[in-house]
Amino acid sequence: MSIDDIDRRVIAATQAGLPLCPRPYAQIARQIGIDEAELRARMAAMLERGVIRRIALAPNHYALGMVANGMSVWDVEDAQAEALGEKVGALEFVSHSYLRPRAEGWPYNMFAMVHGSSREEVERKRAEIAALLGPACRASDILYSTRILKKTGLRLRGEG
Amino acid sequence: MRRAPLPDDALDATDRAILNALQEGFPIAERPFAEAGAEFGLSEEALIDRLAHLREIGAITRFGPFFDAVAMGGAFCLCAMEVPRARFDEVMTLVNEHPEVAHNYERDHRLNMWFVLAAETPEGITSIADQIEQETGLTVFRFPKLKEFFVGFRVAV
Numbered sequence: 001m002s003i004d005d006i007d008r009r010v011i012a013a014t015q016a017g018l019p020l021c022p023r024p025y026a027q028i029a030r031q032i033g034i035d036e037a038e039l040r041a042r043m044a045a046m047l048e049r050g051v052i053r054r055i056a057l058a059p060n061h062y063a064l065g066m067v068a069n070g071m072s073v074w075d076v077e078d079a080q081a082e083a084l085g086e087k088v089g090a091l092e093f094v095s096h097s098y099l100r101p102r103a104e105g106w107p108y109n110m111f112a113m114v115h116g117s118s119r120e121e122v123e124r125k126r127a128e129i130a131a132l133l134g135p136a137c138r139a140s141d142i143l144y145s146t147r148i149l150k151k152t153g154l155r156l157r158g159e160g
Numbered sequence: 161m162r163r164a165p166l167p168d169d170a171l172d173a174t175d176r177a178i179l180n181a182l183q184e185g186f187p188i189a190e191r192p193f194a195e196a197g198a199e200f201g202l203s204e205e206a207l208i209d210r211l212a213h214l215r216e217i218g219a220i221t222r223f224g225p226f227f228d229a230v231a232m233g234g235a236f237c238l239c240a241m242e243v244p245r246a247r248f249d250e251v252m253t254l255v256n257e258h259p260e261v262a263h264n265y266e267r268d269h270r271l272n273m274w275f276v277l278a279a280e281t282p283e284g285i286t287s288i289a290d291q292i293e294q295e296t297g298l299t300v301f302r303f304p305k306l307k308e309f310f311v312g313f314r315v316a317v
Contacts (some may be wrong), residue, residue: 001259003231003232007270011227011232014225015224015225015227016231017223017224018186018223018224018225019214019232020193020210020211020223021192022194022204022208023190024192025188026190040189040190043228044188047188047225047230047259050228050231051227051231052226052228053226053227053228054184054185054225054226055186055187055225055226056226057182057186057187057214057220058181058223058226059179059183059219059221060162060218060219060220060221062161062162062163062164063162063164063166063217064165064166064179064219065165065166067163067165071164071267082307085307088309089308090210091267095310096308096309096310097308098305098306098308099305099307099308100238100303100305100306101302101303101306103301103302104184106271111303114236117165120266139316141269143267143269143271144267144268145265145267147274148266149251149252149256149264149273150255150256150261150263150275151253151263151264
């Protein structure tokens with residue numbers, strides 16, 4: 001899934017977002033000096049290859065009243081983890097769910113980010129996930145963030 | 161980024177429908193706002209104005225392509241450490257000094273420091289995580305993503 005120099009310029013020009021104007025792709029194309037049709041074809045190809053996961057908006061959970069955010073973690077039977085991960089990820093209050101390896105002293109292989117307007121609400125939602133997982137889940141926990149220690153955006157190499 | 165909730169009346173039903181639908185995708189077209197707006201019965205101009213407003217009030221953190229850093233040739237790994245309370249600030253400084261640490265959160269758990277490493281290669285992840293272990297004398301637990309399920313986050317309409 002390699003990208004060439006022009007793709008790299010497309011990424012750099014759109015990383016901060018699309019301009020809110022009637023022809024956003026024409027504007028980006030002008031900015032990087034290619035024509036609009038090529039830009040759209042390249043973006044469509046990157047979407048097809050998975051380099052672009054989606055073109056979309058990201059809501060601000062906090063602004064939307066979801067001020068309690070917990071990282072719930074689950075020890076789910078391996079054979080069912082993928083199917084259950086999909087179901088958990090589809091819950092409306094879960095923004096993402098992931099499968100990750102277990103570690104020593106850490107039995108959890110499924111992570112789900114749960115959002116709610118209070119911790120009580122997050123706990124109720126966590127109970128819903130537990131019910132959904134049923135006996136396939138052996139243990140679970142939830143970790144709330146108490147402080148942001150560092151936050152920087154994704155840096156793309158070759159961009160100075 | 162805005163971290164306080166918006167007042168209850170800040171968004172109307174159309175705003176909420178836009179927030180839900182445009183998490184799924186936005187067209188690649190000559191006049192994409194005209195196409196996307198049709199779904200909500202909005203003109204091109206009205207959708208652009210709504211999105212500009214949503215961005216202005218902080219209801220949206222990003223609008224545009226989301227890139228898969230792995231597909232672009234990068235590597236990522238969620239990492240966690242059990243940091244003794246007395247050493248927390250010292251360890252935080254050591255960890256955050258690495259430009260490869262993309263974000264870092266304190267969490268209320270035995271594993272109390274959680275950060276994401278971003279490097280150009282998987283080997284880069286190993287080498288930075290190893291380096292942090294040497295600098296701090298603490299284990300860096302590594303939780304690379306094996307599989308991700310994304311559907312998005314819904315607001316009540």
